[in-house]
Amino acid sequence: MTRYVVTGASGLLGLNLSLQIFANDEVLGIANTSPLKGLPFEIQEMDLVSENFEEGILETYKPDVVIHCAAIANLEDCEKNSELAHQTNTIVPGKIANQCRKRGMKFVHISTDAVFDGKSGNYSEDDPTNPLSVYAKTKRAGEENVQNQNSDAIIARVNFFGWSLSGTRSLGEFFVNNLLSKNPINGFVDVNFCPLYVSHLSDLLLAMVRADLSGIYHVVSSDHMSKYEFGCAIADKFGLDHTLINPIFVTKSNLLAERSLNLTLSTEKLSTDLHLTIPTPLDGISQFYKDYQRGYAQNIRNYSVED
Ligand SMILES: NC(=O)c1ccc[n+]([C@@H]2O[C@H](COP(=O)([O-])OP(=O)(O)OC[C@H]3O[C@@H](n4cnc5c(N)ncnc54)[C@H](OP(=O)(O)O)[C@@H]3O)[C@@H](O)[C@H]2O)c1
Numbered sequence: 001m002t003r004y005v006v007t008g009a010s011g012l013l014g015l016n017l018s019l020q021i022f023a024n025d026e027v028l029g030i031a032n033t034s035p036l037k038g039l040p041f042e043i044q045e046m047d048l049v050s051e052n053f054e055e056g057i058l059e060t061y062k063p064d065v066v067i068h069c070a071a072i073a074n075l076e077d078c079e080k081n082s083e084l085a086h087q088t089n090t091i092v093p094g095k096i097a098n099q100c101r102k103r104g105m106k107f108v109h110i111s112t113d114a115v116f117d118g119k120s121g122n123y124s125e126d127d128p129t130n131p132l133s134v135y136a137k138t139k140r141a142g143e144e145n146v147q148n149q150n151s152d153a154i155i156a157r158v159n160f161f162g163w164s165l166s167g168t169r170s171l172g173e174f175f176v177n178n179l180l181s182k183n184p185i186n187g188f189v190d191v192n193f194c195p196l197y198v199s200h201l202s203d204l205l206l207a208m209v210r211a212d213l214s215g216i217y218h219v220v221s222s223d224h225m226s227k228y229e230f231g232c233a234i235a236d237k238f239g240l241d242h243t244l245i246n247p248i249f250v251t252k253s254n255l256l257a258e259r260s261l262n263l264t265l266s267t268e269k270l271s272t273d274l275h276l277t278i279p280t281p282l283d284g285i286s287q288f289y290k291d292y293q294r295g296y297a298q299n300i301r302n303y304s305v306e307d
Contacts, residue, residue, distance in 0.1 A: 001025050002209075005057055007096075008069030009043060010034035012164040013110065013198060015300065017067065020202040028061050030070065034165060035305035049087045054099045065106040065209055068093055071139070075114075075259075078135035089138035094145025101150040106209060108154045113193065113220060115140040115157065118260025121192065121224075125157075125216045125269055132258040143216070154208055156219040157265065162198030162288065163297040165304045171195070172288055173297075175231040179240035187228030188250040193263045194220035195230060197284030199291070207274050218265040222278035233282060237289045 002025045008014035009029025021027040022041040029043045030053075036043055046056060048070055058066075071089050072078055078085035093109050100107035116123050117130035131140045146153050161172035168177065172195075178185045196204075196219065204219050225233065228247045235242035250259050267278045279287075291297065 002065060003061065003063045004028070005030065005061060005063040005066045006069060007048060007066070008071065010036055010165055011069055011073070012162060012169045013158070013160060013201065014069035015165055015303070016162055016198040017069065017202040017205065020199060021206065028057070028063070030057065032070070036165070036303050037305050039303055048092045048096075049084070053096055058099055058103060058105065063105055065108065066096060066100050067108040067110070067205065068096055069110050071110070072135070075133050075135045078133065078138065082134045082138075085134055085138045086141075089135070090141040090145055093142040094149050097146040097150035097153050101152065106152070106154075106212075107146070107150050108156065108205060108209060109142070109146045111143050111155050111157045112136065112139045113157055113159045113218075113263040113265055114260055115143065116260055116263060116265075118262040121262030121264040122266055123218070123264070124266045125218060132260055136260070152214045154213055155216045156205060156208070157216065158196065158201060159193050159220050159263065160196045160198045160201045161284070163291060163300045165300060167297070167301050170198075171227065171230065172234060172285075175234045175245070176238060176240075176292070179235050179238065179242075179244055182241070182244065184244050184246060185231070186248045186253075187226075187231040187245040188253075189226050189228045189247045190249045190251060190261055191227045191259060191263070192224050192261070193227065193230075194222070194224045194265055194267075195281050195284065196221040196279065197287050199287060200279045200284055204270070204274070204276075204278070207276065211274060213273055217270050217273075218267050219270060220265050220267060221281045221284060222267050222271070223280040223282075224264040225281055230281065233285050234288070237285050238292070
């Protein structure tokens with residue numbers, strides 16, 4: 001059995017990933033402010049910015065692998081508190097990467113497709129980055145910190161959707177919740193991305209660990225669509241009314257953080273090195289729907305104390 005520590009275990013990725021690891025291996029999840037109840041795996045609360053992860057977790061739990069999902073992942077929050085975003089998204093990953101290297105523990109850092117400015121698209125891992133928002137800048141600086149501290153680390157640039165603790169964290173949930181309530185909503189036609197379903201992302205991250213990969217990888221879906229098309233595909237799969245989705249341009253919206261328009265990434269390096277076919281967004285939407293039908297969305301929400 002492999003012993004994993006997953007940070008951000010109350011978040012969209014960290015919670016789904018920890019549940020998936022728990023099916024076969026041992027996992028300790030680290031959460032910060034979100035109260036959780038009834039989890040099948042062990043959980044510990046810790047503020048990674050102010051508390052000692054090395055003494056508090058690495059020395060006591062002695063994991064084989066640390067998967068670092070914790071971040072300030074909300075773009076608007078990062079604009080409003082850039083110092084906290086810098087501490088959380090840049091300083092903390094470098095510190096943990098260094099501690100893991102010293103102890104011979106595998107470190108996996110979760111980064112973002114938003115390190116690119118989205119002017120061209122179909123980016124490979126070798127393409128130059130140009131992050132636009134505070135979030136993207138602090139995440140890119142976090143990648144550099146991890147690379148400088150630990151050359152054996154995996155850095156996974158991701159974009160994903162799924163069922164979350166609050167029921168509102170992911171873009172997929174945004175579309176389902178509003179369409180079920182018959183609320184008219186907007187879908188961006190000028191933002192293209194490669195959304196991967198969170199359980200597919202978890203499978204791929206664990207396969208990367210087993211294959212002992214290192215360096216930067218694009219871990220997104222193997223095909224792309226606009227956010228508007230993504231919403232319509234979800235509506236169609238769930239039998240909901242996609243005419244409620246109003247096609248609009250993000251360039252005409254009043255969001256605080258600047259968005260990259262074409263965030264399509266190439267997954268060729270990942271599929272070659274893992275000898276695997278990477279799922280498409282439609283594969284993901286299909287699994288997202290199957291999980292909804294089997295009650296998984298509600299099961300996840302039941303872990304929240306606030307539900
Ligand atoms: N969602 C996406 O589509 C997307 C796209 C690209 C990249 N990413 C990256 O993927 C990773 C996971 O994102 P997500 O969507 O799962 O995030 P999320 O749902 O917003 O969860 C963030 C997690 O980080 C924890 N956290 C924040 N500050 C912390 C601190 N000081 N100490 C300890 N824990 C702290 C939170 O804990 P509490 O809630 O308990 O406070 C929460 O568990 C992040 O690195 C993000 O940048 C996400």
